[in-house]
Amino acid sequence: MHPTSFCSPSAHTASHIGRHRLQLTAYPPRPAASIGCTHRTTLRMRGPAAFAHRCRPSNNVPHASRLFSIRTLASLHRPTTTVARTVCYPCLAKLRLLSSRKTNVVASYNAAASFHASAAACGGGTRTERKSASHFRRAVESHQGLREMVQKPSRMILSDTDRVARGCARERSKGDSWEVLGVETGGGMNRREFKPRSDDKRQYSRETLRRQQELRESTSRPSPSRFSQRPVTDLQAERRAAAARLEEQAAAAAAQDRDFSNRNRRDRDRGDRDRGDRDRGDREWPQRSDRQAQLRIPSLRDNGPIDPVRAERRRLAEELDAAGTGRLERYPSHVRERLDKDTDLHRREKTIRQTRERLDGPGTSVSVSERRAIARMERKNDGDRREHRGSKYDSDARSSEGLRRYRDQNLDPIRAERRALAEKLDSEASERSSFTRPPVRRFAQMKQIATLDHVSSRTREITHAAEQRFSSFESFDLLPQTVEALYKDGLKGLDDIEPTPVQSLVIPQLLERNPNPRSRPVSQPTSRDKRKNAASAPATSLDTDDDTPFSDTFQTYLVAAETGSGKTLAYVLPLMDTLKRRELARVEEEEAEKFNARNRSPNDLNLSNRYMYDIDSPPVNHGPTISQPYAVILVPTSELVLQVGNLIKKLSYCIKLRSEMISRDFTGAVIRNRLFGRTSPLDIVVGTPFMIDRITEANPEMLHRTSHIIIDEADSLFDRSFSPLTSAIIPRAVNLEKLVLCSATIPKSLDAYVSRKFPNARRLVTANLHAIPRRVQMQVVNVEGDPYRGNKMLACAALLDDIAKDATEPGFRKRVVVFVNERDTTAPLTTFLADKGFDAVEINRDSDSRRVLESFTGDKEATDDDASASAAVRRGSVQVLVTTDLASRGVDTKNVRNVVLYDVPYTSIDFIHRLGRTGRMGRRGRAWVLVDKGSNEAYVKEVKKTMHLGQALI
Numbered sequence: 001m002h003p004t005s006f007c008s009p010s011a012h013t014a015s016h017i018g019r020h021r022l023q024l025t026a027y028p029p030r031p032a033a034s035i036g037c038t039h040r041t042t043l044r045m046r047g048p049a050a051f052a053h054r055c056r057p058s059n060n061v062p063h064a065s066r067l068f069s070i071r072t073l074a075s076l077h078r079p080t081t082t083v084a085r086t087v088c089y090p091c092l093a094k095l096r097l098l099s100s101r102k103t104n105v106v107a108s109y110n111a112a113a114s115f116h117a118s119a120a121a122c123g124g125g126t127r128t129e130r131k132s133a134s135h136f137r138r139a140v141e142s143h144q145g146l147r148e149m150v151q152k153p154s155r156m157i158l159s160d161t162d163r164v165a166r167g168c169a170r171e172r173s174k175g176d177s178w179e180v181l182g183v184e185t186g187g188g189m190n191r192r193e194f195k196p197r198s199d200d201k202r203q204y205s206r207e208t209l210r211r212q213q214e215l216r217e218s219t220s221r222p223s224p225s226r227f228s229q230r231p232v233t234d235l236q237a238e239r240r241a242a243a244a245r246l247e248e249q250a251a252a253a254a255a256q257d258r259d260f261s262n263r264n265r266r267d268r269d270r271g272d273r274d275r276g277d278r279d280r281g282d283r284e285w286p287q288r289s290d291r292q293a294q295l296r297i298p299s300l301r302d303n304g305p306i307d308p309v310r311a312e313r314r315r316l317a318e319e320l321d322a323a324g325t326g327r328l329e330r331y332p333s334h335v336r337e338r339l340d341k342d343t344d345l346h347r348r349e350k351t352i353r354q355t356r357e358r359l360d361g362p363g364t365s366v367s368v369s370e371r372r373a374i375a376r377m378e379r380k381n382d383g384d385r386r387e388h389r390g391s392k393y394d395s396d397a398r399s400s401e402g403l404r405r406y407r408d409q410n411l412d413p414i415r416a417e418r419r420a421l422a423e424k425l426d427s428e429a430s431e432r433s434s435f436t437r438p439p440v441r442r443f444a445q446m447k448q449i450a451t452l453d454h455v456s457s458r459t460r461e462i463t464h465a466a467e468q469r470f471s472s473f474e475s476f477d478l479l480p481q482t483v484e485a486l487y488k489d490g491l492k493g494l495d496d497i498e499p500t501p502v503q504s505l506v507i508p509q510l511l512e513r514n515p516n517p518r519s520r521p522v523s524q525p526t527s528r529d530k531r532k533n534a535a536s537a538p539a540t541s542l543d544t545d546d547d548t549p550f551s552d553t554f555q556t557y558l559v560a561a562e563t564g565s566g567k568t569l570a571y572v573l574p575l576m577d578t579l580k581r582r583e584l585a586r587v588e589e590e591e592a593e594k595f596n597a598r599n600r601s602p603n604d605l606n607l608s609n610r611y612m613y614d615i616d617s618p619p620v621n622h623g624p625t626i627s628q629p630y631a632v633i634l635v636p637t638s639e640l641v642l643q644v645g646n647l648i649k650k651l652s653y654c655i656k657l658r659s660e661m662i663s664r665d666f667t668g669a670v671i672r673n674r675l676f677g678r679t680s681p682l683d684i685v686v687g688t689p690f691m692i693d694r695i696t697e698a699n700p701e702m703l704h705r706t707s708h709i710i711i712d713e714a715d716s717l718f719d720r721s722f723s724p725l726t727s728a729i730i731p732r733a734v735n736l737e738k739l740v741l742c743s744a745t746i747p748k749s750l751d752a753y754v755s756r757k758f759p760n761a762r763r764l765v766t767a768n769l770h771a772i773p774r775r776v777q778m779q780v781v782n783v784e785g786d787p788y789r790g791n792k793m794l795a796c797a798a799l800l801d802d803i804a805k806d807a808t809e810p811g812f813r814k815r816v817v818v819f820v821n822e823r824d825t826t827a828p829l830t831t832f833l834a835d836k837g838f839d840a841v842e843i844n845r846d847s848d849s850r851r852v853l854e855s856f857t858g859d860k861e862a863t864d865d866d867a868s869a870s871a872a873v874r875r876g877s878v879q880v881l882v883t884t885d886l887a888s889r890g891v892d893t894k895n896v897r898n899v900v901l902y903d904v905p906y907t908s909i910d911f912i913h914r915l916g917r918t919g920r921m922g923r924r925g926r927a928w929v930l931v932d933k934g935s936n937e938a939y940v941k942e943v944k945k946t947m948h949l950g951q952a953l954i
């Protein structure tokens with residue numbers, strides 16, 4: 001800013017100032033504020049000589065001269081009692097400057113005045129003004145403070161009188177005097193209040209003190225437990241505390257040292273050099289080495305968790321140091337001897353070389369005795385060298401470098417030992433690959449309701465490596481028809497199909513290449529067996545204390561991967577492939593038998609026709625027999641039966657297998673037709689535990705040929721409500737070979753149950769298990785404040801309206817799933833939303849969920865609505881599904897981008913499953929959580945933070 005903008009002096013100012021040479025008095029409490037001026041200045045003086053001077057903006061007296069005249073008047077009367085009311089910023093700054101420099105104040109005043117005066121002249125002016133300008137330049141050059149001001153003009157400086165007037169500071173009367181509160185300069189962004197400097201200083205020092213205090217407190221906290229999982233800063237704090245302790249010790253030792261030397265000096269001064277006294281002093285004062293031992297840096301092992309490799313290293317080094325101080329103060333005698341000898345040899349050789357050089361030099365006369373001495377030295381050296389021959393000493397060692405290396409490697413046992421240990425530790429550390437800290441569990445609210453099992457980072461690392469191995473479905477050992485079925489029907493319409501992590505991990509494990517697995521004879525169960533089975537059928541649930549493990553005649557797998565990661569195909573593909581291989585093997589066997597029968601020799605025929613009149617007894621009709629599927633897939637709901645059953649049916653078309661679905665969606669007649677009296681054998685049955693349990697309870701033989709049971713959504717099917725049914729089905733499959741438990745979450749209860757009942761189960765979990773993908777964005781909406789004031793339904797409707805309006809998914813009907821906690825909420829919420837113009841449907845046990853879900857799981861519907869459509873039309877184009885957790889598990893809502901959690905889920909498990917309905921298979925998704933005063937907002941925020949960090953929920 002040009003200086004003219006903050007003052008309007010004239011030649012009069014300079015001359016005026018030049019005439020009056022007054023001494024500026026410093027005012028101790030507020031030196032700057034108490035001597036300034038403004039365009040509206042009032043001076044008040046205490047006592048009988050009270051005086052007031054008022055200077056209005058309209059006043060023609062220039063700025064600097066006013067300043068000066070005020071000072072003149074003030075100093076003529078009683079300067080120490082003068083209190084100016086307000087001060088404009090440039091003057092304040094200058095006067096601060098001046099008052100802080102007590103030397104030659106008059107000259108400085110002149111400089112300040114000329115600074116004002118010449119500022120106007122810079123833009124051209126009268127001769128006097130130009131003269132002032134040169135004066136000003138000189139003044140600025142000589143005056144550091146002014147130079148700074150010119151170089152850095154303040155943005156807060158006022159330019160015209162109106163704003164100056166507006167910028168006058170607020171005032172407050174205090175007794176009979178006026179107190180300067182500060183100077184306000186302008187409004188808007190430039191508004192700022194200047195306080196007297198001394199206050200700033202005090203404030204600053206208080207703040208600094210507070211920070212220092214905090215730092216001291218934090219550094220002197222006790223060492224944390226290894227498992228308290230506090231962030232790294234704690235470790236740093238402890239290190240600092242250790243360092244502080246050390247410093248204290250050092251200071252104490254230094255004080256003792258000083259004390260000791262003072263005492264010695266006193267002794268010396270006293271002339272007391274008696275040996276006895278000195279001995280006494282030595283006895284009192286520990287030896288130096290002991291003191292050093294006392295001051296040894298304490299190991300950081302004692303101060304919380306550090307990298308174990310480093311800790312071990314440090315410990316060993318300390319041990320060695322301690323051993324070295326006591327045992328080997330210097331090298332052992334034999335080492336010392338050897339070293340001395342080496343050094344002697346080296347020295348002698350040097351002397352010989354120098355003498356020889358001297359002898360060979362021109363005109364040198366050497367005495368006989370000298371020649372003899374050299375010859376003696378040479379002989380001795382030769383002898384020493386011969387002595388060393390065969391030892392490790394070689395010519396290389398004669399050079400200083402070689403000697404050092406030789407000492408390092410062979411002679412210094414401490415260093416050698418240290419080096420060996422360091423190498424050992426390094427190799428051990430590299431074997432252990434990398435040290436990974438356990439995941440930081442910093443979330444208190446989540447901890448309180450922690451339900452999920454902890455998967456170690458080591459397991460995650462291993463599985464992550466396994467997930468990377470397969471880049472295409474062809475690289476698995478699948479039958480060609482299986483791969484073809486996948487491309488043509490399973491993932492129809494998708495390009496660049498690659499196995500997902502869970503598929504890479506699971507398919508190779510579940511695939512079976514041996515077409516002739518062990519077969520066990522299946523006997524028809526007697527009524528006694530049935531009774532026994534019924535009695536032994538465990539009514540186990542996750543909570544029962546029945547710890548009897550299931551039979552270990554089959555392999556158990558626990559497969560867990562994040563939602564929407566393709567778990568269904570991960571178990572369906574290897575299952576169908578295995579069944580197809582077995583069928584092909586059976587067909588081959590039968591053909592071979594037929595072939596053998598055709599080619600039997602006549603003798604064999606005679607033998608078989610020996611009893612030619614024997615006839616087979618006619619078949620006894622026992623009524624229709626139940627089909628015995630090779631595999632059974634259990635899922636919790638009839639919606640999932642449809643979803644999984646349809647996928648298998650699609651794949652079966654190419655692979656040529658037979659599959660059926662059984663759920664309450666089908667009538668009894670349909671189910672009977674599907675299971676009884678079939679002409680062709682059944683390969684796969686998909687059903688709910690309820691239906692399969694009822695059928696197999698009456699007809700246990702249905703499962704006698706079953707070699708594979710797959711339990712999808714295993715955490716649900718082993719919970720309190722389903723577990724008795726599920727656990728009863730497993731033992732009925734007497735020929736079971738593989739049991740696969742599949743889930744997106746492993747609750748602690750499931751983990752404990754699997755460990756108890758299937759101790760040999762193999763766990764196949766993906767690296768990202770229990771983590772909600774970052775591609776799902778979650779927002780928390782607090783409905784308590786304006787404009788909703790606790791009206792959650794209104795907040796939900798407003799949210800849906802926003803979704804309807806936004807520019808996402810152009811050209812398609814948007815789909816939103818709204819999750820509620822209680823079944824009773826679905827109906828009123830759906831009605832409310834429908835009243836507001838949304839196309840809202842609910843799904844509960846009584847509604848036709850099949851039709852409803854189809855519209856949410858199918859492909860996206862196109863819409864003609866454009867941005868200019870009315871609000872009602874836009875709302876109508878958003879499909880809203882209001883549901884409980886019924887639709888939160890397994891339902892493949894792959895085209896849903898928006899999920900609203902109307903209620904905060906009770907557990908992390910529900911969070912994962914509900915949010916898992918969006919952002920499936922690498923797609924993006926959005927989620928909103930509505931919180932009111934009854935919800936645990938802190939918990940929701942922790943979940944959000946965890947999602948943001950990409951960590952697993954707990």
Ligand SMILES: Nc1ncnc2c1ncn2[C@@H]1O[C@H](COP(=O)(O)OP(=O)(O)OP(=O)(O)O)[C@@H](O)[C@H]1O
Nearest residue numbers: 498499500563564565566567568569744890892921
């Ligand atoms: N390799 C693949 N490439 C592309 N899409 C796939 C692949 N595997 C599966 N999908 C598709 O991903 C979607 C989700 O699959 P699926 O339902 O099996 O997930 P999920 O892990 O069982 O989910 P949830 O835990 O919610 O039950 C399905 O639409 C499926 O067709």
